[in-house]
Amino acid sequence: MITLQSVDVTLGGRAVLQSISLEMDQSRIGIIGLNGSGKSTFARLLNGLQLPSSGSVSVDGLDTRKDGRKIRSRVGFVFQNPDNQIVYPTVREDLAFGLKNLGYAPAEIKTKIEDALVTYRIDHLADRLTHQLSGGEKQMVALIGVLVMRPEYVILDEPTTLLDLRNKNRLMGIIKSLSQRVVMVTHDLDLLADFDRVLCFHEGRLHADGSPSEVIAGYLKLCIS
Amino acid sequence: MISFYHPANSLLHRLAAGYKILGLLLLGTVLFQISDLRVVFATVIIVGILYFIAKIPLKLAVEQLKPALYLLLVLFAAQYLMNSLELAIFVVLRFAALIMAAGLVTLTTKVSEMVAAIETALSIFSRWVAVEKVSLAISLTIRFIPVIAAITVEVKEAQRVRGMERNIFAVAMPVVIRTLKMATDVAEALDARSFGADFSKK
Numbered sequence: 001m002i003t004l005q006s007v008d009v010t011l012g013g014r015a016v017l018q019s020i021s022l023e024m025d026q027s028r029i030g031i032i033g034l035n036g037s038g039k040s041t042f043a044r045l046l047n048g049l050q051l052p053s054s055g056s057v058s059v060d061g062l063d064t065r066k067d068g069r070k071i072r073s074r075v076g077f078v079f080q081n082p083d084n085q086i087v088y089p090t091v092r093e094d095l096a097f098g099l100k101n102l103g104y105a106p107a108e109i110k111t112k113i114e115d116a117l118v119t120y121r122i123d124h125l126a127d128r129l130t131h132q133l134s135g136g137e138k139q140m141v142a143l144i145g146v147l148v149m150r151p152e153y154v155i156l157d158e159p160t161t162l163l164d165l166r167n168k169n170r171l172m173g174i175i176k177s178l179s180q181r182v183v184m185v186t187h188d189l190d191l192l193a194d195f196d197r198v199l200c201f202h203e204g205r206l207h208a209d210g211s212p213s214e215v216i217a218g219y220l221k222l223c224i225s
Numbered sequence: 226m227i228s229f230y231h232p233a234n235s236l237l238h239r240l241a242a243g244y245k246i247l248g249l250l251l252l253g254t255v256l257f258q259i260s261d262l263r264v265v266f267a268t269v270i271i272v273g274i275l276y277f278i279a280k281i282p283l284k285l286a287v288e289q290l291k292p293a294l295y296l297l298l299v300l301f302a303a304q305y306l307m308n309s310l311e312l313a314i315f316v317v318l319r320f321a322a323l324i325m326a327a328g329l330v331t332l333t334t335k336v337s338e339m340v341a342a343i344e345t346a347l348s349i350f351s352r353w354v355a356v357e358k359v360s361l362a363i364s365l366t367i368r369f370i371p372v373i374a375a376i377t378v379e380v381k382e383a384q385r386v387r388g389m390e391r392n393i394f395a396v397a398m399p400v401v402i403r404t405l406k407m408a409t410d411v412a413e414a415l416d417a418r419s420f421g422a423d424f425s426k427k
Contacts, residue, residue, distance in 0.1 A: 049416060083407075101418060
């Protein structure tokens with residue numbers, strides 16, 4: 001379970017998030033909000049990329065302030081722009097990066113990569129150069145680069161923003177099939193229909209928290225006000 | 226090195242990267258100790274045969290020399306004018322042999338294998354050098370050259386629309402700013418993927 005207690009985040013003198021207290025144990029949680037509402041900062045709090053200015057964030061009892069490294073091995077994070085997340089020149093090499101960091105032996109890394117390539121049907125991309133992939137393929141590689149590390153939670157920060165409809169559907173297909181708990185920041189409200197819970201942020205505060213239909217209805221009103 | 230790895234199943238592809246790099250270093254050293262044109266010519270032929278063994282298409286093999294063509298021409302002209310035709314041929318063939326050999330190593334070695342070999346070589350100095358960081362820096366450099374090149378093209382196009390493509394600052398500043406922003410994001414991504422986490426073997 002991810003727990004936030006009285007969390008405030010102040011960046012450059014500006015209060016980006018204020019008084020957030022939450023317990024998150026659902027399988028699929030969506031995060032929505034207008035630009036600058038604090039939703040990306042909220043997502044980054046969940047794996048310790050952003051530390052709270054006050055209050056605390058814990059993942060399965062581990063505090064992000066003290067146990068950042070341990071938490072990041074449990075909580076995978078997929079960024080909006082895959083170009084900034086892919087660090088190796090070829091797909092196979094990039095998938096190996098996270099596993100190497102987790103201390104797996106070379107033979108085990110090889111097996112896990114082959115499994116992932118087949119499971120997610122990207123074996124045809126294995127030896128392709130990452131900078132020559134399409135936007136959809138890059139996002140897929142970025143996601144699989146995280147999944148291959150077998151995290152218990154997967155946080156996705158607007159993963160579909162740069163994707164066309166086909167790639168968006170494919171990515172969502174993978175996300176739906178995951179056994180891990182998923183927290184996804186998105187502007188694509190239709191992707192959240194099956195989610196268990198949606199949080200809406202507005203001006204750094206938690207504006208609404210509930211089922212997708214009720215929170216999205218409130219958000220739409222907020223958008224036209 | 227950025228985009229030239231050519232996948233194939235050959236003896237040279239299977240040979241450990243360390244041996245190939247070592248071989249290249251030895252060739253470079255030995256070639257500069259030799260003054261016999263026939264030996265240098267034979268080296269070019271042998272490297273050519275190695276391309277064949279490595280199943281590298283002829284077009285790709287020729288492309289290895291293309292970037293250095295002007296340099297080779299200048300070298301040839303300078304040696305010919307200042308010394309002799311024989312020396313000009315000798316110097317150009319020697320460089321061509323080395324460039325082709327280096328290209329062959331690149332074409333038959335994955336970046337990860339190259340980096341692993343460098344990591345192994347550096348591990349002797351692991352008490353003083355953060356080997357893991359050095360190898361990551363090499364990989365990142367190779368990975369982000371085309372990304373930064375793409376950013377530069379984008380910025381140039383945007384400035385062309387505004388009639389400012391000739392203004393070097395109007396192009397350089399956005400590229401530098403975007404690159405710095407990207408560097409911050411990449412650093413976060415490395416952190417998110419547990420780089421430097423030092424987990425014990427699973």
